[in-house]
Amino acid sequence: MSIDISRQGRETTRSGKLVIWKCRDCAALFAPLTRLCSSCSSGDLEPVLSAGVGVIVSCRVVNRAPDPVCGVPCPSVIAIVELDEGPWVYSWIDGEVSVRSDRPVRVCFRYTQPGQRFPIFEPRHSDPVLPENPAAIQL
Numbered sequence: 001m002s003i004d005i006s007r008q009g010r011e012t013t014r015s016g017k018l019v020i021w022k023c024r025d026c027a028a029l030f031a032p033l034t035r036l037c038s039s040c041s042s043g044d045l046e047p048v049l050s051a052g053v054g055v056i057v058s059c060r061v062v063n064r065a066p067d068p069v070c071g072v073p074c075p076s077v078i079a080i081v082e083l084d085e086g087p088w089v090y091s092w093i094d095g096e097v098s099v100r101s102d103r104p105v106r107v108c109f110r111y112t113q114p115g116q117r118f119p120i121f122e123p124r125h126s127d128p129v130l131p132e133n134p135a136a137i138q139l
């Protein structure tokens with residue numbers, strides 16, 4: 001089974017939840033936009049909901065294009081986040097820019113256009129209640 005990457009992008013932010021992928025053959029979990037299982041090479045992946053929480057594995061402050069309002073470069077933090085379910089996600093961190101590694105974060109969504117959401121992460125200050133197992137969702 002081949003995975004439509006644009007379909008995956010829509011499903012990544014389905015209903016305001018972060019969606020990851022589970023291999024139907026070996027149950028390994030993968031980050032959004034994964035097309036093949038790296039454990040068994042299966043292309044038979046199903047979307048499952050992530051709790052959307054994890055920790056920063058690595059991060060870096062970068063200057064993005066100047067803000068159109070204030071005209072100055074916007075420092076932003078780009079990071080690799082290890083989700084509590086295991087997959088690593090490459091994303092932006094919202095809020096303060098002086099983050100450190102192992103900082104707990106949770107997903108939040110930035111609305112770029114009507115109907116489109118972009119998942120980013122923000123520092124979290126309390127432990128979430130995690131599901132026992134990622135739940136399969138119906139498409």
Ligand SMILES: [Zn+2]
Nearest residue numbers: 023026037040
């Ligand atoms: Zn697999």
